[in-house]
Amino acid sequence: xxxxxxSTDELVAARALxxxxxxxxxxxxxxxxxxxxEIVTVIGPNGAGKTTLLRALLGLVAPTSxxxxxxxxxxxxxxxxxxxxxxxxxxTVRRFLTLSPRARASHLAATLAETGTEKLAERAFQDLSGGxxxxxxxxxxxxxxxxxxxxxxxxxxxxxxxxAAFYRLIRDIRDRRGCGILLVSHDLHLVMAAxxxxxxxxxxxxxxxxxxxxxxxxxxxALFGVQPAEAVAVxxxxxxxxxxxxxxxxxxxxxxxx
Amino acid sequence: MxxxxxxxxxxxxxxAAFMGPLGVFVVWRRMAYFGDTLSHSxxxxxxVGVILGIDATIGVVATGxxxxxxxxxxxxxxxxxxxxxxxxxxxxxxSLGLVALAFLGAVRVDLMSYLFGDILSVGxxxxxxxYGGGAAALGVLTWLWRPFLALxxxxxxxxxxxxxAFRTQAAFMxxxxxxxxxxxxxxxxxxxxxxxxxxxxxxxxxxxxxEAMALGAAVAGCVAVAGGLAGSLAWDLxxxxxxxxxxxxxxxxxxxFRPAAARSKLLxxx
Numbered sequence: 001x002x003x004x005x006x007s008t009d010e011l012v013a014a015r016a017l018x019x020x021x022x023x024x025x026x027x028x029x030x031x032x033x034x035x036x037x038e039i040v041t042v043i044g045p046n047g048a049g050k051t052t053l054l055r056a057l058l059g060l061v062a063p064t065s066x067x068x069x070x071x072x073x074x075x076x077x078x079x080x081x082x083x084x085x086x087x088x089x090x091x092t093v094r095r096f097l098t099l100s101p102r103a104r105a106s107h108l109a110a111t112l113a114e115t116g117t118e119k120l121a122e123r124a125f126q127d128l129s130g131g132x133x134x135x136x137x138x139x140x141x142x143x144x145x146x147x148x149x150x151x152x153x154x155x156x157x158x159x160x161x162x163x164a165a166f167y168r169l170i171r172d173i174r175d176r177r178g179c180g181i182l183l184v185s186h187d188l189h190l191v192m193a194a195x196x197x198x199x200x201x202x203x204x205x206x207x208x209x210x211x212x213x214x215x216x217x218x219x220x221x222a223l224f225g226v227q228p229a230e231a232v233a234v235x236x237x238x239x240x241x242x243x244x245x246x247x248x249x250x251x252x253x254x255x256x257x258x
Numbered sequence: 259m260x261x262x263x264x265x266x267x268x269x270x271x272x273x274a275a276f277m278g279p280l281g282v283f284v285v286w287r288r289m290a291y292f293g294d295t296l297s298h299s300x301x302x303x304x305x306v307g308v309i310l311g312i313d314a315t316i317g318v319v320a321t322g323x324x325x326x327x328x329x330x331x332x333x334x335x336x337x338x339x340x341x342x343x344x345x346x347x348x349x350x351x352x353s354l355g356l357v358a359l360a361f362l363g364a365v366r367v368d369l370m371s372y373l374f375g376d377i378l379s380v381g382x383x384x385x386x387x388x389y390g391g392g393a394a395a396l397g398v399l400t401w402l403w404r405p406f407l408a409l410x411x412x413x414x415x416x417x418x419x420x421x422x423a424f425r426t427q428a429a430f431m432x433x434x435x436x437x438x439x440x441x442x443x444x445x446x447x448x449x450x451x452x453x454x455x456x457x458x459x460x461x462x463x464x465x466x467x468x469e470a471m472a473l474g475a476a477v478a479g480c481v482a483v484a485g486g487l488a489g490s491l492a493w494d495l496x497x498x499x500x501x502x503x504x505x506x507x508x509x510x511x512x513x514x515f516r517p518a519a520a521r522s523k524l525l526x527x528x
Contacts, residue, residue, distance in 0.1 A: 058418050078418040085411055088458075089286045090465045099408045100419040144419060 009036040011074060011148045011180045012057050016066035019052055026052045028204045029066065034148060034180045039171065041183040041191045044201035045223060050184045051081065053201060054152050057182065075102065077141025077179075079151040083133065087126050093136050094121045102144040115139040115169070130157025134166065142173070149173070150182045155190070167194035188224060262378055266487055269380045269388050270501065273444050274457065274479025276392040279399055279472035280437055281454035281479075283430070285462070286410050290455050291341060292329070295348040297438045297450040299325040301355030301372060308362055315387060315439045322435025325351055330431075352447075375446035375498030377487070384443055391440050395433050402426055407468055445498040456505035457482060460512040478508055 013033035019026045026049045034040050034057075042050050055061040056068055058076060070076075085091060097112075098105055112118045115135045120128065128136060134154055141149055151170070155163040171194050174181050185191045192198065192211040199208040206219040214220050284293050300318045307317025325347055332343050359369070368376075399406075405426050408416035417423050441450045461474030485508075486501030 055414070058414075060414050060417060076418050078415055080412060080415055083412050083415070086286050086288065088462050089410065090462070090467055090471055091411065092467075095467065096411065099404070099411060099416075101405070101408070101421065102419055140415075150418075 010034070010069070011036060011071050012182075013069045014053070014057060014063075014066065015069070017053075017056060017063050017068060018065045019049070019056055019061055020064040021052070025064075025203060027056065030201070030205055032057070032199055032205070032208075034182050036147075036180055037174060037178050038197065039174055039181040039183065039195045040197045040199060041185055041195040042199045042201050043185055043188055043191065043224075044206075046186060048202045050186075050201055051152055054150055054182065054184050058150055071147070074148060075144050075146045077138075077144050077146030077149045079134070079137045079141050079149070079154055081152040081156065083125075083137060085126055091125045092121070093117065093123050093125055093128070096125045096136065097121075097140050097143060100140060100144060103140070104143060104145065107143055107145070111139045111142050114142065114173070131159065131162045131166075134158060138169075142177075146177075146179050148180045148182065152184045153186070154183065155185070163190050167191065170194060263487065263491065265380050265382070265385060266377045266497065267484060269385050270377055270444055270483030270487065271480045272385070272388045272392050273441055274453070274483050275476045276396045276399075277437055277441065277453055278457050278461070278475030278477070278479045279396065280433060281458035281475050282461070282468070282472045283406065283410060284434075284451075284454045285458045290451055291344045291348075293434065293438070293451040293454050295329070295344045295351070296322045296325060296434055297442070297447045298348040299351035299355070300438050300442050300447045300450075302351045302358065303355070303439070304372060305355050305358035305362065309358075315391075318439035318442060319432075319435045321351075322438055323432055326431035326435060371446070372442060373446050373448050374496060375442070375444050375449065377444045377497045377501070378490070380443060388440050391436055395436055398429060398433060402429055406430060445501055449498055449502045452502045453479060453482075453505060456502070456509050460505070460509040463512040463515040479505070482508055 010033050014030055017030045017032075018028055030053060032040070032042075032053070042053060044050050052061060056063055057070075058078060059068065059070070094108070097103060097108060109118075112121060115138050117132070117135050117139050120132055120136060125133075125136070134157070138151075138154070141151075149170075154170075155166050158166060167190050170181060170183070173179070183191065183195065192215065195211055197208065198211050198214040200206040200214055200217070200220050200223060202223060206223060207214055207217040209217070284290055299321050303318030303321030304314050305317075306321055307314040310317065329343060329347055332338070332347075333340060338346070356369075370376075371379075405416065405421040408419065408421050409423055409426055413423060437454070438447075438450050441453060445453050457478035458471065458475040460478045461471050465471030465474050482505035483501050485504035487497060489495055489504065490497040490500040
């Protein structure tokens, strides 16, 4: 289903979006919008439907009910979570980058420099490390000159200093290009520093708002705990999480309930 | 040299020239079992052709497309794993074809020539089919090359970038069905997949770009056809299997050559 976004600076918006898969709701009545020049981060435990939400917003999954509206002629740069290319396919990074029908070859050199991938251009894509691969994927997304940049767990296979650098790069890209950015992540603390708005998702929107407000929200704390060290234990609990706490969602603080 | 050898060489090389560029996609997308399923369904296509009184090639292409569409529908359903589905369709279609031909009276169809090919008896009409169909297939593949390569690398990325995945994949399936129908006469239903994947796998060792690998696969396929025919003449071997043996020998000879990309990696590390 497609409709026009409501306000003029909305790039993409989900309204009452529900996606059913395998007999249960992966997403249940989710409202989410990304505006121009805005960095929105979706966080949530594993299996909370984060990737499904991203794929639905990009039109890769059809909504079961509700709507997804994308601005007309919206150019999207997509950085998927995994890219596994068969080793029998001889493909240099340069060739990988120009595969997109929208790629502008004239922008290649500048985009390689912007993402710090100049030295990788002639390497085989399959030989790249996780972090190198993510930068190359970002370069491919930028070659489409996107209005909206959508990144799925962009730092999942990147070491800690590399993660901080990657989020700085993403913020710089927003400042320089003025595009909207939608991030999906389950690592919280680095993301918190680089984002305008956080949406905490566990099949439904638990809470959303500024990083500071969300990090004080009881529902966020119930999902992720207070200390980062506890995060691992909380992930295990994520699936069984019940919806009873919805009743307690009218909590003080600057959070808007989804 | 006898005329039938020249005709066999012309048919075989024409076939190899467009099986190479298609075969590289079969290797990259790990579709070898899909190729087998399509070719196994070809016998059913022959039966359909006899029943409807139409050309066997058209019957085989139509059946191949139907099987591919059935596979797409069943895969969408996700009730069974993909290899189970492929096995079910491959052997179901092959058996159904054999049973149908038995009902029609086996005398009208030379089963061995369909199963293992009969390249030494190809006539001018079949060569015309191969070159006409092959040129059309190569034309479509050239047109689809870039979107299909993008889909092969990462389907969702390509879709977000505006590639029409369904149309491109459907066109590829029709091309595969066409290739199976044309190759059936040369190497036979049971060996078609070998001629798709062996030259492509051999070419991989030397190729630095996707296009070079496609071209290399076409050349390797022609060499295998020529080698197989020569062996068939010299030692009175069945031609179809001899061609596949020649392609296998080419692949084994290519193995010691390190793939081009890995070689550049090795150089960088020293």
